[in-house]
Amino acid sequence: MSLVMSLAPETSWPGQPCPSCPPQFTPLQWPKETKVLTPTRCRPPALDAGLQAIMVILLLFWLVQWICYYIKVYLDKDLSQRTGTLKEFVCRTVEQCVRSWRAMLWAALQQWLFWAIAGTLVLLLAHCWRLRKRISVVDNRRDSEREESEEELPTEKNMIWIISRHYQLSVPKLASGRRVVEELLSDLLQVSHSLFSDSFFPVLQPAIGVGSAFEGWSHHKEKDVVYCMFVPLKPPHGHAFLLEPDTMGEMSQRSMRIRVELVCTCTRKQPDRNMLCFLHHSEEELKRNQMASLLHTLCTGPYLDGEKIALWFQTVVISAWSMLPQSCHYSMKVLPSCRSCKVKLMKASGRSFIVEIVFSVQQGDSDIFLSSQPTEAQFPPSTTWLESYAVAEAKFFRQVAMQAPPHSCHLKCLRLCARILEDSGLSIYALKTSVMHLLTLIPLSEWQHKYFLMRVDDTLNYLRCCLEEARLKHFFFGNEDMPEEISLPPAFQEAQPLNLFQHLAQNPAAQTEALNKFYKFECDLFFGF
Template identity: 30%
Template sequence: MAMGLFRVCLVVVTAIVNHPLLFPRENATVPENEEEILRKMQEHQEKLQLEQLRLEEEVAQLLAEKEALKQAEEEGQQQSESYTAWNLWSTLCMILFLIIEIWRQDYQDTLFPECPAGDEDELSGLGGAPLKGLPLPNKATLDHFYEHCIRSATGDATRTREFVEGFVDDLLEALRNVYSRNTDMEMEDFIGVGSMYENWQVERPLQCHLYVPFTPPEPYSFRPELWCSSLSVPLDRQGYGQIKVTLADGDPLGCACSKTKLGEDMLCLLHGKSGGVQPSGGGGDEMKDLLCSRETSHLDAMQVMKWFQVALTRAWRRIAHKYEFDLAFGQLDTPGSLRIKFRSGKFMPFILTPVIQCNDSDLYFVPQLPKEAHRGPPASGTDWFLSFAVSERQFLRMIGKALPEDACHLSCLQIASFLLSKQSRLSGPSGLHSYHLKTVLLHLLLSRQAADWKASQLGVRLQELFRFLERSLQEKKLHHFFVGNHKVPEAMGLPEVVRRAEPINLFRPFVLQRTLYHGTMDFFYEMLRNAPTLISEYSLHVPSDRASPPPKAVAL
């Protein structure tokens, strides 16, 4: 009860205290400040609204950033997962490649170990299976094989060379008499090249290869243009050059029509009456279009060969009555290939090739591509192949003087060439040629001491030749011996532009032709596998000297 009275009294007192008549407000008498208050309140309200908008924008921005961050995190997680997977795969691949490379290096070390002379080395086998060394027969069997199957088979090489050289001398002299020396090409003395003149030919029948240099009549001259004199030469033109016909004074026009009055029976060397390329004088209708390519001053290789064939035919007709045999063109795909056919049915092939000397060096431009080089055909008829055959013969002669008297370097090359020839007859041709074998031997001659080529080291050097060849086949790289090789003695007299040139890869066709490469590798390992059997069989049963059947010939 007392508590209730207390509450009533508290309410009454509060009402009295807050009555306006008893305690009036101070600002009740200043109504003029109301507008200012309202204005301030409106401004404050506007500020609040602006602040609210700013806060809403910040909240929206924060939400957007949060969403973007979340999306970025998701994408980053996905990328991280893929990157981790890629790193794992890359690592595995790298480890695998490293294992393969280590295995390859170890495998090659077993194939080509640096062991002392006399130790047998390992060669890779056919089909990936290792073939421990080249299982050559013992030294006695190998020596017997060489003496009875190679040396005896090539014993008549000297007589063959003498006979062919005597006949070619007579043929060239007749050719010089057919044409005037003042108005036609001048033929110089022949030069013997190739295996017959390097004393290592083993294929039957024996065949001489002779170069016949020729020069133009006055007032013309030949100006060779080496492929390596240019900074940028396509790979398919490496090893080729062009021959430009100019006046003797270096006139770039290369034509004397405007400077010399030609007779009615004279034709310009470059331009004939019909505007085509014709020789000067004495050639007749059959000698038209024979020297330069049309509308150029460069010699056309095929036109030169056509002219040379016609010249040989006319020369033979002048002397045919002196001989008791027939002369015919041999291989139709090799211009200059000739074949002497005796009445007994035997024949003797040889090759005459017209060539142009490269300045004053031992290098010569040949109009057709040697088969042994195994390079692609020339890009045009004005491309001439640069031959090092004379330099190779000179190098073998020079290096032979420094070797022991009974050196085995040529014997090694003969046996390798013999095995290559026999395997070619068994399984057909391949990308390997005897020129590759000779190139390998030339490289080895520069890398070995003279004492390493004693006759007793024949088996070891033969294995080393095949190891070098195998490694070159695996790498698809066999550099030309002279081009870009700074180890070649300066006494060889090579042009400086040849010494500074980039090396030519003789195995470049294997890089471009996969089928050819695999076929050649199979051929090579098959040859190695058959080598012991061939050597043993031929050393026990010496075959009789039977000439291979002659190719179809076209009579002159």
């Protein structure tokens, strides 16, 4: 009973104060209207804040210990298996990352290519627009300049057309003819090398095209064009060429003789076992076991003979023609010539070519050669070789063609003047020399086609002044304006210029006659239409 009473909650009854509650009303002080209260349980007091914090810390500490213990037990069970699983997971994750990055990079690259192409197209369109604008401006300028030139010189084009028709200045088909001739000479020289490889004839070098046909200004009609080819000669084994000035004859053009000397072949680094030395073997042994030397075949005395060389090469052409591929398309005829080999090629269609093969010997490493071909004014002995500048002239015109503006009129000017002065008595070489001087005096930019009549007038004025003074300087002697590409012997720069009109200076009557003819042809040009 007492235990039950002790465990029973404390109750308050009316008229008795609660020991745990503050006294508010006493039973005697209650108002009469106050109702009797039923018994109620008293609220326990709240925990202190410090005690609550300690309990939370203890709970967290216990939780951390439990997690550490669980991890330790979990990892100790199968560490190797879980490590492999972790590695697989990491690898799979890395592969997925790589794939995702690759996809992102490819998408970015595609976008970059797209924008790059788009930007390039935009730049191209802008550049085309600018070019079109510039072209329109240039065309407008050209139209205005053309209108001004037509207003200033309304008959200039008509004048050029009339002159071209009158003098028949249509350019012959030189390019195709040059190709045919060059191929012919290349094949012919190759066959000749095989035929005379064991002999002691001169060694034929690659041919060089010279003359007006290869310079591009021939004033002849196509059927009358002569394609001239220089074939340089080298001494065979055991021989040497020595150039000696010709002091025997009196000629305005420089000339030399070519002495042939025998050379010992015993001391050569690579001696030919099949060749006997001409100096150290007896004549009987040489006649019995070896071909004759050059001195006994194509020389007159110790000097190389141009006529004998021409005759020998003509026989070479006749014997080798059947072995050439050109024999299937052309028929060949050797024309009479004493110092050169002149042949005529005829095609079934009627087209023909005249080829003149001139033999020459080079002076050192220069562009000056000694030629076997005599000039119209001079016919020296067959052992005298005239100095020729044809190779240097052809090289000069090639250099001018490379540096001159397109459609330059220098070749047309040369061709027209050659037609005008064809019967004037002046040599074509004097005319070509005058034009070469003018090409070094007048800038090449002033040789455009629109200045054609001016350049023709300059050429004729230059020739007239030279005739009046009876003096025309040679182009390759003492010329300070010589292009560097042309190789000349050292003595040429220091030598006094040769006078191509020396014969007029020595004959005043011939000079007066030449001037009168020149005036007549000049008047026919400008007042005869």
